[in-house]
Amino acid sequence: MKMQAAVMSKLGEPLEIRTVDLAEPKATEVLVKIKATGVCHSDLNAFEDATTPTPSILGHEGAGIVEKVGSAVTGVVPGDHVALNWVPYCGTCEYCAAGTPNLCESAFGPMFDGTLLDGTSRLSIDGEQAYHYSLLSTFAEYTVVPEKSCVKIPKEMPFAEASLIGCGVSTGYNAAVRAAGVTPGSTVAIFGIGGVGVNAIQGARIAGAEKIIACDIKPDNLELAKQFGATHAVNSLDPDIIEQIQALSSGLGVNFAIDCSGNTVATETAWKATRKGGTTVVVGAFHPSKQVALPAGGFHRVAKVLRGSFYGDSQPFRDFPILAQLYLDGKLNLDHLVLRKIKLEQINEAFADFHDCNAVNVGRTVIEFD
Numbered sequence: 001m002k003m004q005a006a007v008m009s010k011l012g013e014p015l016e017i018r019t020v021d022l023a024e025p026k027a028t029e030v031l032v033k034i035k036a037t038g039v040c041h042s043d044l045n046a047f048e049d050a051t052t053p054t055p056s057i058l059g060h061e062g063a064g065i066v067e068k069v070g071s072a073v074t075g076v077v078p079g080d081h082v083a084l085n086w087v088p089y090c091g092t093c094e095y096c097a098a099g100t101p102n103l104c105e106s107a108f109g110p111m112f113d114g115t116l117l118d119g120t121s122r123l124s125i126d127g128e129q130a131y132h133y134s135l136l137s138t139f140a141e142y143t144v145v146p147e148k149s150c151v152k153i154p155k156e157m158p159f160a161e162a163s164l165i166g167c168g169v170s171t172g173y174n175a176a177v178r179a180a181g182v183t184p185g186s187t188v189a190i191f192g193i194g195g196v197g198v199n200a201i202q203g204a205r206i207a208g209a210e211k212i213i214a215c216d217i218k219p220d221n222l223e224l225a226k227q228f229g230a231t232h233a234v235n236s237l238d239p240d241i242i243e244q245i246q247a248l249s250s251g252l253g254v255n256f257a258i259d260c261s262g263n264t265v266a267t268e269t270a271w272k273a274t275r276k277g278g279t280t281v282v283v284g285a286f287h288p289s290k291q292v293a294l295p296a297g298g299f300h301r302v303a304k305v306l307r308g309s310f311y312g313d314s315q316p317f318r319d320f321p322i323l324a325q326l327y328l329d330g331k332l333n334l335d336h337l338v339l340r341k342i343k344l345e346q347i348n349e350a351f352a353d354f355h356d357c358n359a360v361n362v363g364r365t366v367i368e369f370d
């Protein structure tokens with residue numbers, strides 16, 4: 001079929017709205033009509049990354065309606081509303097068998113190659129192959145994705161809000177609820193108040209934390225954190241940040257610290273601000289060259305846990321419907337994450353906003369389709 005899509009033809013050049021050919025879904029794939037897609041910082045990174053194959057169609061935060069399914073698809077039928085997951089899994093490897101599909105590695109080769117799971121593309125332009133992005137390519141009217149990327153959501157769920165569930169919302173919320181295991185009445189510090197951090201705050205709030213301390217270098221982000229449930233805010237540039245956090249948590253430090261910042265200084269602070277027996281979760285991504293330095297003296301005595309979490313330990317088929325229901329029940333604030341809604345033709349404005357506006361670090365511009 002032919003469709004309109006925002007095409008990245010050359011590195012760093014504005015995206016172009018072009019007619020793209022989309023092939024039929026194969027046996028385990030699904031054709032989805034995109035209704036809304038968030039514009040995420042990872043799309044901007046790909047847009048500016050010389051390793052992104054071109055021409056490609058970016059976009060990895062999407063929601064839409066199933067239009068057609070491959071012959072072996074059992075999980076969805078045409079007409080189902082779905083939120084898309086950019087970490088599809090194989091279901092058979094040791095990680096999947098152990099109940100940790102977020103650690104499955106089957107998607108990463110195709111993700112970097114710009115293909116679907118079988119190593120081929122469904123996209124072409126004027127007869128030349130085009131590339132997928134994160135197996136989703138949501139900056140388009142339609143997309144073909146793996147069945148394992150299609151998570152059914154309630155039909156009452158609005159598409160703009162649904163489109164955000166699959167990335168920062170699930171990562172942040174589940175970093176608090178699943179990876180850290182925040183408990184009722186506990187104290188929690190969240191480092192890095194961006195699209196992931198505000199949702200870690202929401203996860204801690206919904207899990208019943210008593211004190212949620214937002215830590216960031218930007219005063220605007222700290223103010224915004226309160227909209228999502230932070231009870232206190234501390235500027236990460238303050239030299240006495242650890243003492244401030246301890247003062248808010250019985251002098252002992254927090255039960256749980258969640259670092260969403262991607263900054264190793266924050267990781268070290270998060271560890272030091274965690275009380276004995278507590279848990280520090282690192283969900284932010286670092287450049288591979290970075291090192292984290294932790295005080296080794298007394299390491300055994302403090303009995304703390306330091307653990308990384310990929311995708312917030314999200315299991316999309318378990319967690320996306322929970323997040324949608326929390327939104328529909330008025331408990332999860334997604335409305336304030338949708339900063340503005342635009343048409344596909346305006347997509348370059350959304351990319352320009354990343355360079356202009358601090359607030360876009362937290363919320364999203366969402367592209368809506370008719």
Ligand SMILES: [Zn+2]
Pocket residue numbers: 040041042060061167168
């Ligand atoms: Zn994203």
Ligand SMILES: [Zn+2]
Pocket residue numbers: 089090091092093094095096101104105106
């Ligand atoms: Zn697997």
